Amino acid sequence: MKKYFILAIFFSIPLLNLAQNHTLNLWPGTPPLQKEMNLQEEAVQEGILRLSNVQNPQIEVYFPTAQTATQQAVVIFPGGGYGILAYDWEGTDFAKWLNSQGIAGIVVKYRLPISKSLTDPKEVPLLDAQRAIRLVRHHAEDWNIDPKQVGIMGFSAGGHLASTLSTQFDHELDREKDPIDQLSARPDFSVLVYPVISFSEQVTHGGSKKNLIGENPSQDLIDRFSNELNVDKTTPPAFLVHAQDDQAVPIQNSILYYQALHASGVKASLHIYPKGGHGFAFGRNRGAVENWTGVLLDWIKNLE
Template sequence: MKPFVFLITCFSTMTIFSQNSVLPLWPKEIPNSIKSDEIEEIVNENILRISKVQTPTIEVYLPAKKIATGQAVLIFPGGGYGILAYDWEGTDFAKLLNSKGIAGIVVKYRLPSSKSATEKHKVPLQDAQRAMRLVRSKAMEWNIDSNNIGIIGFSAGGHLASTLGTHYNEAVYAKQDEIDQLSARPDFMTLAYPVITMGEINTHGGSRKNLLGENPSQKMVDHFSNELQVTVDTPPTFLVHATDDTAVPVENSLLFYAALRKSKVAAEMHIYPTGGHGFALGLSDPHLASWTDQWIGWMSGLKP
């Protein structure tokens, strides 16, 4: 059977269910964006893959008020900074979070591989910072505690999450409105089989190439090697990885955990012997599938 492929230029106006909404990130001009003939593409073949993102958005899943905990998690799907595994590492997790009383917000962020992007290395972080500020601005409306908003990222989305967690104060775009006065710092973060380092030994080559280009300077490599950017103000972090991950070596999580320990940042890490890369909910392995229980338990123990 041929995959179901369709192109969409107005995904930001789509509403999936009555309680879920899709909001554009940028009220005015999208920073570091130029007009091109590129069209956003969505391919649905087992996994919903979005590429060539033109209009970055957040898709908001809110739990029933009766069970709402006040927590919220922004979700950054992975895909090597070339595509977004939008349901596998996005909406599936938003639905899981809702069942636990937690708001789940999927971020459809721009990809540096798009020819509509200028200063390509900046665009994912621009969208991530704006997404955090936008969610924080909606806290009262969405029954969310503005001091209990975290993030989760997978693979390259884990690199973006760890970049937001360590570069949240970096001025990467000009302020557009009062929302941009709010903090972009996550209150906690979860990194699932994340790309952390841009150093050649342990990085994921595709993510590095898409984000930084073919021959990045050492300064750029160091800047986006997030194990080098951890400080005492880095948010508490939960890490999960599989030892047999051949795409993104487990050393990425180990490096970040060591940096967190050095800066005395609260951290929890789960390393599974098997699981490979991109296991998401891990439902194919009963042992691996327990990681989401550990994650939800960790979040429930955090104090805003």
């Protein structure tokens, strides 16, 4: 009881100046499924800020002004093949853009399964993703967020994590838990940008698959993380965007997920552009795909 009281104090400090961004640890102390190895996170800025070897998972929260706030929030998972995080290109840049639309943007610095400090690597990204959305709901009142309007956005392998959270939000492990773990981890909607969805050999992104579940995974493990196979009527509505000329993650990933959502009666919107390649982010100077964020905003505004 004493431990839970301390946790409640630690996670319940009101953040009064919502004009600034804030960074919070996902977990108090050593995160679950991790052993202390004194490893250091690495950050390389070469056009894109690439983070690797994450040991202390966090969320970085960006707030809109009070005058423009819609009370919606989007939790963002940058991509990087489960090997790095393209932290600004597919993370903080989008959080700031969401702010300009009155939406809180929360970037997740999640642990990557290739880290040597993890005791069960395949479970860790989902565990951090669940914790991130629960932490946002825990702070919803202080942050002027409606806990029933918390969506997620994922890019490439971050899209795989977002679709895993969308289909396995109630997946639980045998571990010590605190009151925040009792909150729902189900997203209210998802935005999947050139996402890895399937680990099926014909359509997957090999690097993401290898980094998450290893070189020779069992068929059961492949099926578990082929998220088109795990959609049901509880899966949240999704907006998917992909480029037809994507040479890294085939468009079949988005198509398979859309078809599964449609078959389960889940509302979904699929947008495929002829050009854009992979990793186009905002799509600047890449033709028609540059307009995808405007289409997304219309979709978010019309969510029911």
